[in-house]
Amino acid sequence: MGFSKGDDPLYLQISENIGPFYLTPMNAFNRVFPDVKTSPDALTVINWILPQTGETKRDHRKERIYPSERWARSRLFGENFNSKLRREVASFNAGSINFALFPVMMRYKEWKFEWERQYLGMTEDFIYANTFKSMKEYCGKFNETGTKPEFEIFDAGMVNNVAFMIQAGYVKKPVYIQFVMGVLGGITPSPENLLFLVDYAKKLIGDFEFSVCVAGRAQFPICTQSLLIGGNARVGLEDNLYLEKGQVAKSNAEQVAKMVRIARELGIDPATPDEARSSLGLKGIDKVNF
Numbered sequence: 001m002g003f004s005k006g007d008d009p010l011y012l013q014i015s016e017n018i019g020p021f022y023l024t025p026m027n028a029f030n031r032v033f034p035d036v037k038t039s040p041d042a043l044t045v046i047n048w049i050l051p052q053t054g055e056t057k058r059d060h061r062k063e064r065i066y067p068s069e070r071w072a073r074s075r076l077f078g079e080n081f082n083s084k085l086r087r088e089v090a091s092f093n094a095g096s097i098n099f100a101l102f103p104v105m106m107r108y109k110e111w112k113f114e115w116e117r118q119y120l121g122m123t124e125d126f127i128y129a130n131t132f133k134s135m136k137e138y139c140g141k142f143n144e145t146g147t148k149p150e151f152e153i154f155d156a157g158m159v160n161n162v163a164f165m166i167q168a169g170y171v172k173k174p175v176y177i178q179f180v181m182g183v184l185g186g187i188t189p190s191p192e193n194l195l196f197l198v199d200y201a202k203k204l205i206g207d208f209e210f211s212v213c214v215a216g217r218a219q220f221p222i223c224t225q226s227l228l229i230g231g232n233a234r235v236g237l238e239d240n241l242y243l244e245k246g247q248v249a250k251s252n253a254e255q256v257a258k259m260v261r262i263a264r265e266l267g268i269d270p271a272t273p274d275e276a277r278s279s280l281g282l283k284g285i286d287k288v289n290f
Contacts (some may be wrong), residue, residue, distance in 0.1 A: 007040035083145055086289045088282040089176070092138060092149035094158040097128045098185035135161070139170035146283045150211075151177045154186030156200055163204040174207040176280050178234065181222060182215035189218040191225055198229060209280055215239050224262055235259045 011024040023031070026040045059068040067075070082090075102124040111117045130138075142149050149171060151162050165171050179197050181189035187197070194212065201208060211232035214222045219240040223233035235255040243249040243258060260270055271279060 007043075083141060084289055086145045086287065087147050088277070088285065088288060089148040089150055089280065090142070091178075092135075092142070092151050093128055093130045094135070094151045094153055095155075095161045096130050097154045097183070099123060099126055099128050100184040103184060132161075132164075135165060136168075136170055139165060142171070146287060148176060148280060148282055151175060152180050153177055153197065153201075154180050154183060156187065156197065159197065159201050159204055162201075166205065173205070174209060174281060175205065177201060177205075177208050177210040179210060179212045179226075180215075181212065182218060182239075189214045189216070189222045191222070194222055194225055195229070198231070213239050217242065217245070220244075220258070220262070223259060224266075227263055227266060227268055233259055233263075 007026075024040075025043045029036075029038065029043060056068070056070040060071040062068070063071075100123050101120050102122075105117065105120050139149070141147075151158070153159055153162070159177075162171075162175060162177065166173055166175065179194065181187055181193065187193050198210065201210070209232070210226075211234050212223055212226035213219075213234035217240065219235060223235060226233050235258075236252040237249060237255070240255070241248055243254055249255050263270060276282075277284060
């Protein structure tokens with residue numbers, strides 16, 4: 001973690017290597033403050049970069065059980081930074097999952113950037129590893145920083161994992177759960193599956209708030225169902241690029257606005273920030289470090 005100026009050559013290098021869609025500090029500033037005139041060297045930027053050199057990656061790939069020492073040391077900087085933020089809420093994957101995106105490759109014959117093909121392809125051999133030992137340690141860090149876990153549930157077995165962590169005293173009720181549907185390796189999105197997950201969580205956990213996010217075209221139908229059965233909804237371009245069939249969403253905000261319209265048509269008023277904090281049992285914005 002450190003500081004740099006907005007005209008640092010690093011940002012142009014990242015843009016060249018990752019893609020022109022990457023925003024430089026000046027690009028981001030102009031989007032937020034289009035009427036304010038400034039220069040790149042007048043912008044001070046906070047950087048959080050995990051220094052994964054080629055040598056670090058090669059060392060790490062050789063290891064089959066534990067991360068390499070170089071990799072672990074580089075990750076330590078990011079983990080310490082996360083702790084110092086003392087956030088109100090943060091994601092917590094409630095188990096291991098084969099997180100697979102590689103079937104998308106069958107839809108394309110040409111690629112704009114080589115990294116796109118490489119990234120999707122590597123998910124055929126990719127796993128989100130969250131052992132019970134690591135989850136116990138994560139719970140300790142969440143408790144230490146006063147951060148509420150948002151337990152990401154990709155499949156039914158993860159509900160049982162959360163129930164175990166409660167019984168073991170790692171985390172206290174009421175918990176906040178997000179049912180993640182539509183990722184290959186996890187549960188498929190359907191009205192029946194959502195009802196099953198919620199009912200199963202009620203039996204094992206009892207006291208919880210929940211939200212739903214869905215990868216793909218079932219996003220709005222299943223999120224609407226979540227509202228109807230007392231849950232919350234997450235929408236955004238990370239999960240689904242479309243506003244409706246054939247219409248690409250212009251922004252996350254456009255998807256959120258649609259979800260708000262649906263909620264209000266159903267007689268459901270979106271919570272204010274204070275109401276949301278109260279519902280989730282968060283500590284308050286005055287207790288974070290940013």
